[in-house]
Amino acid sequence: MSSLSHQCPQCGAPVELQKTDRIFTCPFCQVRLFIYGRGPLEFFIPPRISSPGTLVYMPYWRLRGNVFVLTASRTQHKILDSSLLAVKTNSVLPTLGLRAQAMTLHFVEPTTPGSFVQPDLSSAILKAQLVKFIPGLDLPNEKRLVAYIGDSLSLIFQPLYALEQHFIDGLTGKILGPMDVDREKFHPASSSLRFVSTLCPKCGWDLQGHSQSLVQTCSHCETTWEAGPNQGKEVQVCFRTSVSSPDLYLPFWNVHFATTGFTLKTWSDLIQLTNLPKVPQPWMAVTPFTFRVPAFKIRPELFLNLASAVSLHQPGQVTSTLPKVPLHPVTLPKNEAFEAIPVVLGRMAPARKSLFLRIQGGKIAPVKATLEYIPFVQQKEEYFQPELGMAILKNALHWSTRL
Ligand SMILES: [Zn+2]
Ligand SMILES: [Zn+2]
Known part of the structure; x- marks a missing residue:
């Protein structure tokens, strides 16, 4: 599993966490914060080389979950775990391969430097495309119900440099191919990521729960909360x-x-x-x-x-x-x-x-x-x-x- 590193928003210490964590816990200052994002969480792999070119991050959808295909007589299910390039370009690899597992990821924050290419493939389209390529899954030409239930959907940005009409791999320095993505698509980070207090909005008590749980409870006023943009949102x-x-x-x-x-x-x-x-x-x-x-x-x-x-x-x-x-x-x-x-x-x-x-x-x-x-x-x-x-x-x- 890939590791994830983030500087504590309260004390500044570097903290290692799991990609599946929904609560940021700092072992140094003990703060516990909801990890809030409006959509899927966004991560980036930092570049390993320096270059005079423009630092550009290319988006990949990363999906993990279950796929179900039901026909009149059959129920099929498969575990799906893959990544797919979310932008139309022929110059970069179509999937992240093992990179996403081998590298330390970081959260994309509103202040993360570099240009980020926004995905032109929605996650819904991606799910429909991926279902066609799942090994061992038979999609018969008859009436069927299909569901993709992702328990983990995120965007992972991989580093490139745009230099003199070419893309250069930000990890290896290799020339990847012609720069076939319009510079107009290069934007500053637009992440909605926030770290939000886990104090009960109703009574001020500490909320409790598993670090991977989307909801936390207040044992003092017996309420349950999920992450909201500024504070917990009652469930x-x-x-x-x-x-x-x-x-x-x-x-x-x-x-x-x-x-x-x-x-x-x-x-x-x-x-x-x-x-x-x-x-x-x-x-x-x-x-x-x-x-x-x-x-x-x-x-x-x-x-x-x-x-x-x-x-x-x-x-x-x-x-x-x-x-x-x-x-x-x-x-x-x-x-x-x-x-x-x-x-x-x-x-x-x-x-x-x-x-x-x-x-x-x-x-x-x-x-x-x-x-x-x-x-x-x-x-x-x-x-x-x-x-x-x-x-x-x-x-x-x-x-x-x-x-
Ligand atoms: Zn801390
Ligand atoms: Zn409370």
């Missing part, structure tokens, strides 16, 4: 209650959505749409249906199974009281959970062919997501959820913070 959270006393809570995004072209508002609509073998009951006609998608990184097959099992479980009692047992870190942003909705719907349907016909030409658009924590009881090698009768191996969760 709506609830905790499912359980018959047994839990040892761990796993976070799920409870996704509210709207459909066009087909109807999916209540549990009755869901049963009709998917042909689920459930006996209709009065509550189903009046209870809104929402999707529950894991808010943490986990292997693709488990991700889809968990989303489906938890979404299909009739919502139980919830409380807003912060439990005393550990909360698993939230490592999957809600925007990525939104991408999963169509494939979760596909996964839930026993007869996918008729579902495809019913949703053809329609759309599901996310409206909002709240966090819902589900309690699990610790057993020898797994965590067990008594209400759902569901178990997750402990090492499957361990994988989720290492990825």
